[in-house]
Amino acid sequence: MDARSIIASVRDRRGLPAEAATWFATGLASGEVTDAQAGAFAMAVLLNRLGAEERVAWTLAMRDSGGVLEWDLPGPVVDKHSTGGIGDCTSLLIGPALAACGAHVPMISGRGLGHTGGTLDKLEAIPGYRTDVPVEELRRLVADIGFAIVGASADVAPADRRLYAIRDVTGTVESIDLITASILSKKLAAGLEALVLDVKVGSGAFMKSMEDARALARSLVDTANGAGCRTAALITDMSQPLAASAGNALEVIEAMETMTGVAVNQSLWDVTVALGAEALVLAGLAGDPNEGADAIEEALESGRAAETFGRMVAALGGPADFVERYPDRLPAARVVRDVVADRTGFVTAIDGEALGHAVVRLGGGRLRGGDRINPSVGLSEIMPLGEPVEAGEAIARVHAASAEDAERAAAAVRSAIAIAEEEPEEPPLIHERIG
Structure with missing residues (x-):
């Protein structure tokens, strides 16, 4: 051969x-x-294109090109994956909530890609937090705490690491077959029994249309199930940022505020609960989504999820008092400036991709591989779709390293947020379930 x-x-x-x-x-x-x-x-x-059986075979071959974790734990091993969006910090909430419900979550995550933020970049905004850990330490953390969010080791799906870089320079990034194998080879290498997928659709997502999002979700679900991992997907809305913030430290703050009940972002809460409920059903820890949703909400409301998150942060080198003192422990930008509306009306459209690129240009993402990220910069208090606004009222807040950076970002935000007289129809948070 x-x-x-x-x-x-x-x-x-x-x-x-x-x-x-x-x-x-x-x-x-x-x-x-x-x-x-x-x-x-x-x-x-x-x-x-590949046929369904060929896609499963290719995914398993990519998985088996490196090490595959095996577990001997008292509860099911489960994870969640998002295809990427703006203000999408659900992983920080779902991981500890699932662990508090009896699941074990080895969440091997990635960095920012294009205009979307990465979970590892968010967590590295926490002083001392280590994302690069040996496999045996990951095993110990998942056994002791119930979950850990870390980066992939060099031994996880090395064939995908090689092909991923080549796809980027050969115009083949868009292949659904290759996207499917790339995502799932790394997730399946974690030895999962169940996986819930958050497939984003809209202006801030890679998949802009429902047709494309549905095709990717179906490919992912069918392939993962064909590979022996119980999997379902929710197609969730990304026609506006999920959280009101976009930027690494800022998203950690919003996730912590939601997790501790200080200031609950309802959209972030609802998507987290829906995804967590699906994961519990797939893992056999809930009989139906309603039971699963009740369990996830209880884990968040009781503070058990926040406590679990704090244990993970401390075990991976972060501050032992992070849950209690997170506003003081995270870096803050030098310049904070409001972006004000130039007219009265309603927020009728948000170009999420443009907001993501504004965060990248502030230093919150990478324009080139190897670029150093400034964890403090980004956007906060982004006004949601349908919100009434008066001329001169703030529609977002820029956090920047300099006044010049803040001015450029403010101009990008004004261009990305459309204001008109007629109140728009708000999109649903969850469009479809693919199971």
Whole structure:
């Protein structure tokens, strides 16, 4: 078996047998497959698509190109994954809430991608927090605390790490088959029994249309279930930021305020509860979504989720008093400036992607690989869709490193938030369930 014959088979629509998928993924990880061959393979998959069984085989081959965790725990091993959005800090809430309900959550997360924020970047806003930990430490944390949010080790799906970079420069990022395998190979390598997916749709998401979001959700759910992991997806709205903040430390603050009851963001709460409820049902810890939702809400309202989160932060090098003192423990921007409306009316549209790019340009994300992130910058108090606004009233607040940065960001925010006379219809938070 060799790379050329496998590429030709996919190119000519003769399929990708399981043994060929295994050979190619192993070759990606070892370096036997060249960059040119990897790019040709990715283009063949993009143009000709994989069948359902082939997609499962490719996903499992990518997973098995590195180590796969095995667990011996008293409760189910479960996780949640989001396809990325603006102000999406649900992982910080769902992980500890699920753990408080008896699940074990090895949440292997990623960094910001494009205009969307990354969970690891958010957590690294906490002084001392370590995201790079050995597998044995992850095992101990999940066994002792119930969950941990860390980065992937070099041994997790190395074939995906290689192909991911090649897709970015060969115009093959959009392939649903390759997106599916990329997401699931890393999640399945964590040894999950159940997985809930948050597939975002709207201006702040990668998938702008319901058609595209539905196709990705169906591909992910069918492939994960075909690979032996009980999985369902919710298609959730990203036509506006989920939280009122966008930026690493700012989103941690909003998540902590919601988790501790100081200032509950209802949209963030509702999506967290819905996703958590699905996860508990999939894991066998709740009989139906209503029972699951009650359990997640109790974990949040009682403070058990916040306590669990604080234990994780301390165990990974963060402040022992983080839950009690998080406003003092997180970095603050030098310049804070309101963005005011130039007319009276209603907020009728929000370009979430433009807001995300404004945060990146403030220093809250990466324009190039290796860029250093400023965790303090971003946007807060973003006015939601449908909100009435008076001329001169603040529609968002910019947190910046300099006055010049603040001015540029303010101009970007004004362009991204549309105000008109007619009150708009607000979109639902959750559009569909794919199971």
